[in-house]
Amino acid sequence: MSFTQSILEGNRLALARLLTQAENDSAEGRAALTELFQYTGRAHLIGVTGAPGTGKSSLVNQLALYYRKNTDKKVAIVAVDPSSPFTGGAVLGDRVRMRDLSGDSGVFIRSMATRGALGGIAQKTASLVQVFDAAGYEIIIIETVGAGQSEVDVARLAHTTIVVEAPGLGDEIQAIKAGILEIADILVINKADRPGVENTERALRSTLELAHPTKRVVRHHGATMSMAAPTIDSTMWIPPIVKTIATEGKGIDELVQSIAKHVEHLRQSGDWAARDHARLGSEMDLLIREALMDRFLENIPQKKYDEMIEKVANRNISPYEAIKLLLNGNLK
Amino acid sequence: MSFTQSILEGNRLALARLLTQAENDSAEGRAALTELFQYTGRAHLIGVTGAPGTGKSSLVNQLALYYRKNTDKKVAIVAVDPSSPFTGGAVLGDRVRMRDLSGDSGVFIRSMATRGALGGIAQKTASLVQVFDAAGYEIIIIETVGAGQSEVDVARLAHTTIVVEAPGLGDEIQAIKAGILEIADILVINKADRPGVENTERALRSTLELAHPTKRVVRHHGATMSMAAPTIDSTMWIPPIVKTIATEGKGIDELVQSIAKHVEHLRQSGDWAARDHARLGSEMDLLIREALMDRFLENIPQKKYDEMIEKVANRNISPYEAIKLLLNGNLK
Numbered sequence: 306m307s308f309t310q311s312i313l314e315g316n317r318l319a320l321a322r323l324l325t326q327a328e329n330d331s332a333e334g335r336a337a338l339t340e341l342f343q344y345t346g347r348a349h350l351i352g353v354t355g356a357p358g359t360g361k362s363s364l365v366n367q368l369a370l371y372y373r374k375n376t377d378k379k380v381a382i383v384a385v386d387p388s389s390p391f392t393g394g395a396v397l398g399d400r401v402r403m404r405d406l407s408g409d410s411g412v413f414i415r416s417m418a419t420r421g422a423l424g425g426i427a428q429k430t431a432s433l434v435q436v437f438d439a440a441g442y443e444i445i446i447i448e449t450v451g452a453g454q455s456e457v458d459v460a461r462l463a464h465t466t467i468v469v470e471a472p473g474l475g476d477e478i479q480a481i482k483a484g485i486l487e488i489a490d491i492l493v494i495n496k497a498d499r500p501g502v503e504n505t506e507r508a509l510r511s512t513l514e515l516a517h518p519t520k521r522v523v524r525h526h527g528a529t530m531s532m533a534a535p536t537i538d539s540t541m542w543i544p545p546i547v548k549t550i551a552t553e554g555k556g557i558d559e560l561v562q563s564i565a566k567h568v569e570h571l572r573q574s575g576d577w578a579a580r581d582h583a584r585l586g587s588e589m590d591l592l593i594r595e596a597l598m599d600r601f602l603e604n605i606p607q608k609k610y611d612e613m614i615e616k617v618a619n620r621n622i623s624p625y626e627a628i629k630l631l632l633n634g635n636l637k
Numbered sequence: 638m639s640f641t642q643s644i645l646e647g648n649r650l651a652l653a654r655l656l657t658q659a660e661n662d663s664a665e666g667r668a669a670l671t672e673l674f675q676y677t678g679r680a681h682l683i684g685v686t687g688a689p690g691t692g693k694s695s696l697v698n699q700l701a702l703y704y705r706k707n708t709d710k711k712v713a714i715v716a717v718d719p720s721s722p723f724t725g726g727a728v729l730g731d732r733v734r735m736r737d738l739s740g741d742s743g744v745f746i747r748s749m750a751t752r753g754a755l756g757g758i759a760q761k762t763a764s765l766v767q768v769f770d771a772a773g774y775e776i777i778i779i780e781t782v783g784a785g786q787s788e789v790d791v792a793r794l795a796h797t798t799i800v801v802e803a804p805g806l807g808d809e810i811q812a813i814k815a816g817i818l819e820i821a822d823i824l825v826i827n828k829a830d831r832p833g834v835e836n837t838e839r840a841l842r843s844t845l846e847l848a849h850p851t852k853r854v855v856r857h858h859g860a861t862m863s864m865a866a867p868t869i870d871s872t873m874w875i876p877p878i879v880k881t882i883a884t885e886g887k888g889i890d891e892l893v894q895s896i897a898k899h900v901e902h903l904r905q906s907g908d909w910a911a912r913d914h915a916r917l918g919s920e921m922d923l924l925i926r927e928a929l930m931d932r933f934l935e936n937i938p939q940k941k942y943d944e945m946i947e948k949v950a951n952r953n954i955s956p957y958e959a960i961k962l963l964l965n966g967n968l969k
Contacts, residue, residue: 335957338955338957339955339957339958340955342952342955342956343952343955345952346952356688578950581950582946582947582950585946585949585950585956586946588956589945589946589949589956589959589960590930592956592957592960593930593933593960593963593964594926594929594930596960596964597926597929597930597933597964598922598925598926598929600964601925601929613921614914614917614918614921615914617917617921618910618913618914618917620674620675620677620678622674623670623671623672623674623675624674624917624920624921624924625667625670625671625924626671627921628921628924628925628928631925632925632928632929632932
């Protein structure tokens with residue numbers, strides 16, 4: 306049986322091998338992904354993001370458990386840890402997480418320790434997601450840590466983005482600064498047994514109204530808008546706020562219901578296809594940039610490139626001038 | 638007087654205009670930066686990063702105040718807010734921050750609301766920093782929010798990277814996950830009057846030893862290493878842990894001393910030049926990628942590109958195949 310055939314038939318060892326190849330962006334990985342691409346497009350991609358300390362990992366754990374207990378869908382988890390430029394991240398994640406889900410062959414967990422390269426996280430995550438999608442994992446949860454640009458980029462990969470907050474983690478200014486509320490399809494207040502949960506909910510509601518001014522307007526004019534064509538339906542989704550206590554499994558059923566409603570909304574509004582399209586478009590954009598850079602570096606002697614950086618470092622020439630010289634000397 | 642001349646002579650309006658041009662990466666901005674580049678390389682770039690809620694902004698505020706009161710150096714602050722894909726961030730930052738520093742013509746504060754483009758944050762920050770450097774700001778503080786990849790990238794810009802923690806913000810696993818400890822030249826425990834400060838310090842010390850195994854070894858063999866050549870000096874820097882209460886201005890003098898020691902270390906070890914070199918190298922890398930992509934998009938009809946994405950979205954062709962076709966059809 307061929308390598309890709311093994312993956313389609315659920316061989317976990319082959320899957321693990323391809324995941325590694327995809328993460329390393331190896332030639333074998335690209336070849337297999339090219340073959341397998343036709344089998345993708347079936348999975349529901351769920352992004353889970355939020356600041357450290359919100360209990361994201363527990364929530365992802367519980368979500369996976371819920372889907373495994375109540376559906377026959379296979380679940381993949383891609384945990385994107387922020388890059389450590391020296392040793393790579395993902396130190397304890399797997400072990401902590403595996404406790405509840407280990408032994409279930411319908412679950413596959415992959416922690417990703419990304420290393421440095423700009424655009425690397427989004428591109429590698431996209432590849433891993435494609436592998437899982439082709440391998441028949443119908444629920445793929447992408448968990449990202451933190452609240453930076455890379456998280457926003459990764460969230461763009463998902464059909465449904467869940468932003469996790471917790472009571473008592475800084476004030477409203479922080480929430481606005483973080484800016485990721487605006488990418489939320491569903492808001493979760495985890496650790497909802499903690500004091501301050503009402504304040505967090507109030508702050509989230511007012512921030513939501515700042516972040517989605519068009520949606521607030523839509524809500525005010527609900528009666529009129531309900532007669533409009535389904536094409537404007539995409540503006541009608543108001544992110545619900547779901548309270549959970551992940552460590553006790555509380556609120557997970559409600560969260561799963563909200564996710565299902567969002568899927569229904571995506572299907573009816575045409576946003577499912579639109580997000581798919583946008584995601585593949587930005588993936589291609591990244592791949593083209595890489596390919597162009599590779600080609601450029603192949604065509605230029607390393608020594609000439611280093612000399613140019615040296616000139617820039619000595620302030621003999623500006624970066625823009627250096628690049629003009631490099632590009633015109635080699636690709637004109 | 639020419640535009641660039643005005644900037645060199647300290648005209649704040651001209652400076653503000655060029656900052657906007659640099660952030661928008663406009664042709665005028667590039668031209669002015671090209672002219673001004675020869676005047677850069679004098680500033681000390683200090684990166685300040687850490688999770689939300691650690692009080693970074695107050696700390697940056699206090700640092701700037703300290704340098705203004707105790708030196709004759711001009712201070713610039715570049716606050717990098719995470720991107721909001723919809724409205725742009727940086728909502729309240731300026732106003733909150735300006736209270737203490739406003740009215741001092743030796744201080745210039747710039748909040749940056751970055752928008753989406755991969756690599757955009759690092760590239761734009763590099764441009765703003767160059768502008769301030771040319772304009773004679775000898776201390777440039779780059780403040781980043783969050784703990785993601787983009788923060789690591791921005792930290793790479795700095796000569797000295799300060800990572801800010803605070804007591805009671807999650808546990809050791811979170812600290813390891815965040816992974817940014819490994820980029821720290823100086824660790825600050827802010828809000829050091831809060832309970833749990835000893836635990837935070839202990840956790841940081843043990844994480845530091847995980848993060849810098851080579852440094853621990855160096856410390857163990859200190860007697861032997863002290864006879865070695867100064868070129869290996871760069872492994873000798875053990876990130877100090879400084880406790881501060883920024884809102885009361887406590888610990889700032891100690892922090893400034895640590896920064897000064899780090900500068901001395903950078904100068905003696907040759908790391909100052911090495912970091913400068915590496916920074917300009919990655920800046921050029923980003924600029925080349927942009928230039929290559931611009932050239933590619935100029936040479937390909939939008940319609941053909943869109944059709945290709947459509948084929949990929951319909952799973953008629955894989956992304957890798959699509960890119961091969963696009964590249965060979967246009968740049969061979």
